[in-house]
Amino acid sequence: MASPLVSVIIPTFNRADWLAESIGSVLGQTYPHIELIVVDDGSTDHTRDVVQAFGAALTYMHGINRGVSAARNRGVAASQGTLVAFLDSDDVWQPGKVAAQVALFQQQPGVEVCYTDEIWIRHGVRVNPKQIHQKHTGWLFEPSLPRCMISPSSIMLRRALWNRLGGFDERLPACEDYDLWLRMTVRVPVTLIPEPLIVKRGGHADQLSRSTPLLNQYRITALDKLLRTALTMPQRRAVLSMLIRKCSIVAQGAAKRQHTDRAAVYSAKAQQYRCHLAGVGGTLVDMA
Template sequence: MFDQHKPVPLKSMNFNVNAPLPDTRSQIAVVTPSFNQAEFVAQTVESVLSQNEKLLEYVVQDGGSTDNTADVLQKYAGQLRFFSEKDEGQADAINKGFSKTKAPIMGWLNSDDLLLPGALQRVAATFAANPDADVLYGNRLLIDEHNNVIGEWVLPYHDEIVMRHVNYIPQETLFWRRRAWERAGGNIDVNFDFALDWEFILRLCRTGSRFIHVPEFLGAFRCHEMQKTATNFQTRGRQEIANLRRMYRAGGSFKNGIAHARFLAAHRLAHSKACKPVFTSVDR
């Protein structure tokens, strides 16, 4: 969101991972759907395993990759569960992965994205402090193929009216309780390929889930030429978004327009305030 900037090495970022948080011992299930992402999947896996969550359930659900994804993941044997089998697309792979887990907190991480240091500890602590919350999400970094930060996406607050019209929630930072998953149908809709995360978010809203926005960078979204967001948006992406707006009646009313304008203004202000302290020493 907003302008991208000169590439900055991800390792130069200060994530304040030593901030005191309670030891919650929360079980978290993370699923990575994968297909022919050998170039990035090791970095994705390491970003999860480096969280040092002792009660982590981590499943990589591969769709039968024809590159060397399986070879890349062999070195993580014993640290995660890896399954490679034909599926019906990303949503089906996510469903297959979650069917193999039991943890009460859930989230998926695509095979080219990253969790940021301390993300799972922050997720567990936030859920522990907010027992009535069903869903949480944070802010994101945008990174390139070389793990350089090229932009930030800082959200100001959660606004369900706005989220029903435009999906601003960064998927790689989205986590939810299993009770909310089951209440919403217990699946990701396989009829969606581009907007599957937004469809799930809208279903969570419709079934009464309470959302929390965590004002921290929890994940990194990788921008590259072969990502689905870049290749499918003008075709299937636009159609799926239009279908969801019709399904959930996210019309262009005056009230919605005012809420959206207010949110964007707050979004820009939050972005300007939050980004500078994250860099240790950066010429922006």
């Protein structure tokens, strides 16, 4: 694979104040064969002006607000590269990020997807990720069940794998990355490049994981979808164990806030999953 074209998709919505730095970090990569597509998901700020200042260095797509999943999927559909990468519009890349990932694909033709370590910035200050956020390499399905292990801004995958996965689920307003990575990691191993080659900037009010309520609800949806796919028996038991835990967390939180109907619904779901787990000969698996 000699100098493959890498398609980079930046979805954005009302992040004009962050976007220029993100775009600049892509255009400043040491690897030259990059196609950059910015998908504006219906922004009402001055995002268009920011993007157009870069001229012909990128492709700009604008549409109605349909969510980040639709924006990413639209960008990939319009792209041409044999390798696909994503960058959230509040994150930035280190200059050697793409080169390192392309080199890995060239050196290891059997690898279908890789990701990198990351630097965390919160409210403008660098912070150390907790132990539970430590990155791993190889088969990541079960480690990915409790939480999203892979940052979209860090991943690069072959287009053939993307096509098999079918893209992000546009029905999910959040946790769409958690959903896709689970569908991916149950199929293929993921190779980690241990260098911190992305900078994740968080803590701001419009960060999706902060501004979207009920995240566990969408994780439960993603996990439940997996039960209708081909899983090994240990994988099925692990998914059921995680569903029980997440439904119990939602039920307890709803009860604490005196949302009795919601608490009852998720308590019943947890019990249904307990029955399912018992039916496949499993016991609750401890996953932090």
